[in-house]
Amino acid sequence: MASPSTSSSASLKSFFDRCGLPSTVKYSCDAFVWSQYSGPVRPAPFQGYCSYTLLVGSEIVVQFRPSAYKLDIDITKTACNIFKHLAPETEHLGELEGTDLHAFSMRKLPGVSLADYRAMPSKRSAREQIVLDFARLQAQAYRHARSAEELLNERRTVGSSLTSRLELMSASLPIRFRQIASSILSDISEIEALPWVFTHGDFLAANILVSPDSGKLTGLLDWAEAEWLPFGIGMYGLEELLGEDNQDGRFVYYPEADRLRLLFWGQLMLLIPELAADSKHLALIKKAQKLGILLWHGIAFDDGNLNRVVEEGNDDREIQRLAMFLSQNPKTELKMQKIGSSLISLLGLIRGFLLRKV
Numbered sequence: 350m351a352s353p354s355t356s357s358s359a360s361l362k363s364f365f366d367r368c369g370l371p372s373t374v375k376y377s378c379d380a381f382v383w384s385q386y387s388g389p390v391r392p393a394p395f396q397g398y399c400s401y402t403l404l405v406g407s408e409i410v411v412q413f414r415p416s417a418y419k420l421d422i423d424i425t426k427t428a429c430n431i432f433k434h435l436a437p438e439t440e441h442l443g444e445l446e447g448t449d450l451h452a453f454s455m456r457k458l459p460g461v462s463l464a465d466y467r468a469m470p471s472k473r474s475a476r477e478q479i480v481l482d483f484a485r486l487q488a489q490a491y492r493h494a495r496s497a498e499e500l501l502n503e504r505r506t507v508g509s510s511l512t513s514r515l516e517l518m519s520a521s522l523p524i525r526f527r528q529i530a531s532s533i534l535s536d537i538s539e540i541e542a543l544p545w546v547f548t549h550g551d552f553l554a555a556n557i558l559v560s561p562d563s564g565k566l567t568g569l570l571d572w573a574e575a576e577w578l579p580f581g582i583g584m585y586g587l588e589e590l591l592g593e594d595n596q597d598g599r600f601v602y603y604p605e606a607d608r609l610r611l612l613f614w615g616q617l618m619l620l621i622p623e624l625a626a627d628s629k630h631l632a633l634i635k636k637a638q639k640l641g642i643l644l645w646h647g648i649a650f651d652d653g654n655l656n657r658v659v660e661e662g663n664d665d666r667e668i669q670r671l672a673m674f675l676s677q678n679p680k681t682e683l684k685m686q687k688i689g690s691s692l693i694s695l696l697g698l699i700r701g702f703l704l705r706k707v
Contacts, residue, residue: 364399377445399573425438437568438456439453463554464553486566491546495546506576507578511541515537515640517658519531529639533640546580547576554593555570556571582638659671
């Protein structure tokens with residue numbers, strides 16, 4: 350969903366104001382952590398929109414979150430089971446007395462945020478690395494896919510309302526996006542019949558950790574909005590990796606964005622060969638990706654309420670992203686089809702060689 354931008358300078362006062370709490374509650378949070386741990390405690394240099402975060406020594410992170418953004422321990426366990434070291438083991442420490450804040454302890458993941466990494470000099474060469482790692486992340490999720498029928502009683506906020514949200518966007522998005530939403534709505538039954546995979550719900554540069562040396566993906570933060578969704582929807586995050594905001598706050602693609610996009614799809618088809626073998630299936634997954642873009646940038650994030658379509662004049666940052674992310678270069682699509690055909694031929698040769706060996 351469209352969410353407010355976050356940065357390392359996010360105001361602690363704003364967080365406590367949003368929770369309707371006096372700023373003195375910060376000291377109660379600090380005291381709670383001091384009572385639980387013996388190591389040095391300090392505020393994290395990065396503070397998000399939905400939490401107050403403290404670092405305990407070099408290995409532990411403690412977050413205070415209001416009920417609206419409370420972590421689901423079953424969800425965090427699923428993230429750890431599927432993505433292993435990329436997700437932090439998390440424990441619920443309890444509720445801070447007299448407040449609506451819940452305390453969670455988690456393992457500190459290595460690396461720096463992609464947002465901070467991008468600010469380092471001479472890091473352009475690592476753009477390929479994060480795109481390849483994102484493809485591996487999608488393939489890892491696919492290997493743990495479940496059927497739509499299995500998840501009928503486990504669908505969360507987004508998964509349980511795909512059709513109704515598309516209907517809302519088809520009727521109320523700025524006119525230039527309505528046809529895309531309507532087109533996807535006509536295929537929603539087929540999209541929902543795709544394998545369902547565990548999907549990170551807030552794939553932004555601030556939540557992506559990478560090695561400061563290589564740019565390799567080392568972890569993902571903030572699994573509060575994670576849930577099972579049809580394969581492809583979670584690939585909305587690819588576009589966030591192909592550019593960044595300029596000084597005016599407008600998203601701008603990197604000069605090599607088309608090449609990086611092709612690199613992603615080529616890697617994904619190598620990791621999941623059946624995608625290369627079925628062009629219709631691949632086209633449906635790409636449509637699911639556009640659905641993901643619509644869901645994350647076409648629905649406004651109003652302090653956790655996800656029931657309003659973005660509007661011109663009120664949500665221009667998200668509308669600008671919609672315009673960028675939903676425009677696809679036809680030449681790029683054609684090249685991707687050629688990559689798929691080449692992979693099918695290569696896989697056929699490999700199978701033939703193995704059969705002769707047998």
